[in-house]
Amino acid sequence: MSEVLRQDAQSTDALVIGAGPAGLIIAAALCEQGLTVAGLAPEAPDAPWPNTYGIWVDELEALGMAHLLEHHWRNSVAYFGPEAVALHRDYGLLDKTNFQQYLLDRTQSVLWHQGKAKQAEHLADCSKLTTSNGTVLEARIIVDASGHFPALAQRPQQDSIAYQAAYGIVGKFSKPPVEPGQFVLMDYRAEHLTAEERQQPPTFSYEMDFGEGIHFVEETSLAYAPAISFELLEKRLQRRLAARGIEVCEVQHVERCLFPMNLSLPDFGQAVLGFGGAASMVHPASGYMVGAMLRRAPDLATAIAQTLALPNASPQTIAQAGWQALWNRDRLRKHYLYLFGLEALMNFEEPRLNHHFSTFFQMPQENWRGFLADGLSTPELVQAMVGMFGKAPNDVRWGLMRAVGGNGNLLWQALAA
Numbered sequence: 273m274s275e276v277l278r279q280d281a282q283s284t285d286a287l288v289i290g291a292g293p294a295g296l297i298i299a300a301a302l303c304e305q306g307l308t309v310a311g312l313a314p315e316a317p318d319a320p321w322p323n324t325y326g327i328w329v330d331e332l333e334a335l336g337m338a339h340l341l342e343h344h345w346r347n348s349v350a351y352f353g354p355e356a357v358a359l360h361r362d363y364g365l366l367d368k369t370n371f372q373q374y375l376l377d378r379t380q381s382v383l384w385h386q387g388k389a390k391q392a393e394h395l396a397d398c399s400k401l402t403t404s405n406g407t408v409l410e411a412r413i414i415v416d417a418s419g420h421f422p423a424l425a426q427r428p429q430q431d432s433i434a435y436q437a438a439y440g441i442v443g444k445f446s447k448p449p450v451e452p453g454q455f456v457l458m459d460y461r462a463e464h465l466t467a468e469e470r471q472q473p474p475t476f477s478y479e480m481d482f483g484e485g486i487h488f489v490e491e492t493s494l495a496y497a498p499a500i501s502f503e504l505l506e507k508r509l510q511r512r513l514a515a516r517g518i519e520v521c522e523v524q525h526v527e528r529c530l531f532p533m534n535l536s537l538p539d540f541g542q543a544v545l546g547f548g549g550a551a552s553m554v555h556p557a558s559g560y561m562v563g564a565m566l567r568r569a570p571d572l573a574t575a576i577a578q579t580l581a582l583p584n585a586s587p588q589t590i591a592q593a594g595w596q597a598l599w600n601r602d603r604l605r606k607h608y609l610y611l612f613g614l615e616a617l618m619n620f621e622e623p624r625l626n627h628h629f630s631t632f633f634q635m636p637q638e639n640w641r642g643f644l645a646d647g648l649s650t651p652e653l654v655q656a657m658v659g660m661f662g663k664a665p666n667d668v669r670w671g672l673m674r675a676v677g678g679n680g681n682l683l684w685q686a687l688a689a
């Protein structure tokens with residue numbers, strides 16, 4: 273068997289598992305460091321991605337990547353009551369083909385293998401990965417970017433996983449669901465539901481004008497455990513549209529979106545690194561991750577390259593340096609604070625949730641922007657959260673205080689991190 277291993281082995285500095293956004297983003301950052309990189313994915317790295325990614329335009333501009341947007345909305349609003357709240361912040365959708373090609377252009381030196389990671393063995397000087405068809409690939413470090421439920425990266429078991437779930441339609445409608453050129457981040461209006469339905473977990477619609485008579489409307493559950501079903505979301509979307517006198521005339525695409533929001537942090541002692549969903553990088557209170565991956569990949573790649581340069585660095589040593597770069601103390605603290613926010617939101621019924629978001633988006637934009645993009649330091653985040661508590665109506669304050677009783681452990685974890 274060891275002979276077979278040696279014959280199949282192809283050694284590189286890094287082996288990236290997965291060719292989704294996380295895989296290509298980290299592969300590009302590792303190539304930028306001048307490392308030799310191999311990749312492993314069941315599909316070709318240029319196979320079209322299933323999802324389209326939304327992002328605030330200023331986040332992409334800061335990365336010099338705004339040219340990768342397919343849609344750009346200046347008129348962004350949200351509804352937490354009868355009137356639209358102007359967000360005064362541009363939102364966009366990445367052109368997924370161009371985004372993927374941009375990353376492929378930066379990963380041209382990567383040798384891609386087709387297959388699925390099955391298991392890995394970690395030696396003193398390298399890791400050996402065996403694919404499901406028995407091929408063995410060797411690298412100084414394996415970076416698992418195979419999604420939220422990864423092939424190799426380990427995290428502690430957890431009892432309850434909250435999911436973001438959404439059912440959306442791209443198509444033509446009997447009348448426009450939004451104003452021309454408008455983007456609706458969240459429409460939590462729910463007058464179309466019965467009093468009994470309004471006792472159930474709230475959902476909102478995410479809506480946008482794609483131009484040329486095409487719109488996207490998506491009924492979304494921000495997070496709930498267990499996940500809200502697609503059937504319920506579809507029914508609610510139809511009810512919402514019907515109440516506004518809107519009929520669906522042509523369905524061009526149906527999106528069914530489901531991903532975990534509060535997965536445990538990975539085991540930082542393991543000899544495999546993770547990135548993207550595999551490293552629990554989804555923002556627990558919003559579900560966004562693409563901006564975070566683009567911002568954090570260069571630091572992770574630098575930490576890997578620097579540790580690789582140390583004599584005799586084992587996969588374990590390299591992985592630990594990488595986990596430390598991804599999840600330093602400040603970031604851990606903030607993560608637990610966001611998780612606390614998520615747990616609180618999941619227990620808010622509709623009126624309280626609307627009051628909460630209304631207060632949240634009344635904060636100075638740098639605060640809510642920094643909260644959503646993880647761009648504040650821990651003291652700034654705490655200050656923003658305390659400031660919001662001070663301005664919130666009483667029902668939100670009570671809800672947050674109740675959350676301290678129920679999920680105060682997360683606040684302690686934030687302090688102890």
Ligand SMILES: Cc1cc2nc3c(=O)[nH]c(=O)nc-3n(C[C@H](O)[C@H](O)[C@H](O)COP(=O)(O)OP(=O)(O)OC[C@H]3O[C@@H](n4cnc5c(N)ncnc54)[C@H](O)[C@@H]3O)c2cc1C
Binds near residue numbers: 289290291548
């Ligand atoms: C429908 C949907 C819409 C979303 N919209 C947004 C959004 O608008 N903005 C945002 O920021 N986030 C969004 N997210 C959240 C998050 O950004 C996505 O889930 C994102 O795709 C995660 O990227 P990833 O590369 O970690 O995982 P994935 O995109 O799941 O990619 C995983 C890759 O690993 C490969 N793989 C899996 N198993 C193996 C294996 N054993 N061996 C080798 N390869 C393997 C897969 O084939 C794939 O190539 C959305 C999520 C979903 C589901």
